[in-house]
Amino acid sequence: MIDDDKRIAAEDAVAEIRDGMLVGIGTGSTVAFAIRAIAARLPELRQAIFFATSIATEQAARDAGIPIGRFARTSRLDLTIDGADEIDPALRVIKGAGGALLREKIVAAASERMVVIADGSKQVERLGTAPLPVEVLPFARGFVAARLAALGAEPVLRMADEGSWRSDQGNIIFDCHFASFPDPAGLAVALQAIPGVMGHGLFLREVDAAYIADRGTVTKMERNTT
Ligand code: 5RP
Numbered sequence: 001m002i003d004d005d006k007r008i009a010a011e012d013a014v015a016e017i018r019d020g021m022l023v024g025i026g027t028g029s030t031v032a033f034a035i036r037a038i039a040a041r042l043p044e045l046r047q048a049i050f051f052a053t054s055i056a057t058e059q060a061a062r063d064a065g066i067p068i069g070r071f072a073r074t075s076r077l078d079l080t081i082d083g084a085d086e087i088d089p090a091l092r093v094i095k096g097a098g099g100a101l102l103r104e105k106i107v108a109a110a111s112e113r114m115v116v117i118a119d120g121s122k123q124v125e126r127l128g129t130a131p132l133p134v135e136v137l138p139f140a141r142g143f144v145a146a147r148l149a150a151l152g153a154e155p156v157l158r159m160a161d162e163g164s165w166r167s168d169q170g171n172i173i174f175d176c177h178f179a180s181f182p183d184p185a186g187l188a189v190a191l192q193a194i195p196g197v198m199g200h201g202l203f204l205r206e207v208d209a210a211y212i213a214d215r216g217t218v219t220k221m222e223r224n225t226t
Helices: 002-014 029-044 055-063 101-110 138-150 184-192
Strands: 022-025 049-052 077-082 111-119 132-136 153-157 172-178 197-200 209-214 217-222
Touching (some): 002 029, 002 077, 002 217, 029 111, 077 101, 101 132, 101 197, 138 153, 138 172
Parallel strands (some): 022 049, 022 077, 077 111, 111 209
Antiparallel strands (some): 132 172, 153 172, 209 217
């Protein structure tokens, strides 16, 4: 069961949290299991402070009794636990199917250590099967769509019932499909250079470790720092 795999990956990652840590909490269905695991450990984590990467996570954490700090008042965290849409063998990751990529990237950058949690379906040999989400200022929609197409993408505007889907910041998202996925590092630089692009889902250096569960067994991948 995929949900059992999500749960055990989340529980192993939550075991990294020590009392007194400042901890970022990502967004998504796998992170929902991390929130439950954190709530279960709260009696031993009284001095830890948690920070949410989305309004949905903040609400879910508060509902579970987890105290949430204001990220705007901090500059560094000890650890962040987040989900992922694709993870390659070099711990390069695509994120953002849940639409929280911009806050997730900021929180990841502020974190001493970032771990991702996932079921085995997220493990890939090469990035690029999942669409790459790009968060865009609505004002720049047409301009950015053209620039994304020039980079080889087919940008699909993410929709909601009432029109274009909006991020917690009020921005739109283009889910970008590539006929052949370009060099991720070069693509990240090119995307960030487009005025109006607020963020993208390539996390190429942020992730320090991954807990990936497949049919009941959790494998931990650690970034090789030597
Ligand atoms: C949200 C994300 C999520 O962490 C990612 O989409 C994984 O979600 P899930 O655990 O539901 O598969 O990046 O912006």
